[in-house]
Amino acid sequence: MAFVENLTLFVLAGFLGYELITKIPATLHTPLISGTNAISGITLIGSVVVAGSGHSTLASVLGFFAVVLATVNVVGGYLVSHQMLRNFGRRRGE
């Protein structure tokens, strides 16, 4: 049953994504890529559970590296997007 529920979320989110993204102007496509990139770091919450679970040493080691990679992705992605978008929002002379 869980699989069907997951599939439902997947399909609906896909259509929602299509509607949302097609409205974003070409000017913002680079920040869109880096911003969505940061969102894909959501996999971090999966790595947090695995890294801290103490299942086995191997799982913890794998989890450790997964957390590092995902955190770099999340923190770096949002910061880079922020820097770029600040330039777009800025008015001349500021």
Place this chain on the structure above:
Amino acid sequence: MAGLLDGLPQDTLPLVYLVSGVLFIVGLRKLTHPRTAEQGNLISATGMALAVGVTVLWFEILEPLVLGAALLVGAGIGTWLAVSVETTEMPQLIGVFNGFGGGASALVAGAELVGQVGALGASGLSATATGAAAVTGLIGAVTFCGSLVAAGKLHGIYENPIHYPAENAIKVGVLSVAVSAGLVLVTRIDLVPMGELVAPYWALLAVASVLGVLLVVPIGGADMPVVIALLNAFSGLAAASTGFVLNNSVLIIAGTLVGASGLILTRIMCRSMNRSLVNVLFGGHGGPTATSGAEADIYEGNVVSTSPEEVVMLLETARRVVIVPGYGMAVGQAQHAVAELAQLLEDDGVDVVFGIHPVAGRLPGHMNVLLAEANVPYERMRELSEINPTFSQTDLVLVTGANDVVNPTAYSDSASPIAGMPVLDVWEAQTVVVNKRSLSPGYAGIPNPLFAMDNALMLFGDARDSMQALVNEYKRGR
């Protein structure tokens, strides 16, 4: 689950994830306008902080030191990279971050399998879990290695496509090996003992990593907008399929949104080159093409070269000017000089706008980011469909560092590699000044008849030097 939030109802966690999902959606909605986009990014980051925070507090963390250290190291590296990297190096940084996301998803799925086998034994693995893990491993590893290769290309380490014999056959072969490893994992055929390590999964990861390298290595630098957009989609889909492994709603929602975004961008980029994705990935052009004598003849005696002084005289009498930037502007870091020139002209009452082709540069929207950094307001940046009808009322077009995107061959020669590609119709303006280092062909490897047209003038030189010379000359005349 015995974490710090012990005592709260079971449904609290999925409800908080729902709020995070909504924040991601609202954040993306705000990205539809440059004015609200910065706020949208903050909202999205808040959603992320909420999801991560509640997860850390909810679950029983048996090894808080391991987790804390990993979070600190990751945040430190991410901040340091984001803060220390120049705007011009942003494309490759985005590529690296993208790869890390895919790599993390692949590791999580593997760690989860190892954990489940440890707890329940190999028979405890459900086919849904192994199937989703196989998909995650394949996409995640391809994303990780493909993105790192793409980042290397964007950094200029080996921009040119590297071809190898029987390229497409090898790619298909490696993909089938990876898929076979995935099938062994799902069906648990006893070809290889599953063991505590879940060996088939790691075999799949290794093969998929090789595939990621093989896929991107033959693709040239100018096709990177497509590759980056596609890998962006992959990193999202990897996160979504990790959500299937872990039965986690917010992973599926957020990952799918990213997947949709990347796929839409991929399609836009392909259409802007009038090429199919298959053609970009498997039929790529951009190899070193020797210009034949007959092709070079179109320039013979027809190319008129000009000087900054002459261009400034034209600018002084112009009422409407369109600036068309290309990758050469990024390479030469000429955006500040270009922006200064535009500002000077504007101060003198000239109508100045920027005409930006969707695939100009190495990322979707690359030129816009560089110009925004140089303080050009987004209202002055025009998309291809907006700018094309206005060239006939334009006195002067200044092309800097662009070539294929202003090549009329796209319309006239159906056999050309850029046939049917939408281009900027700059030749319809009264005068076109093309700033370029030489007459050498662009990425498509074909000559550009624009350079030989009667209303075209060539301003030879590096983008930054030439633009700076125009700025200095213009200031002198005031």
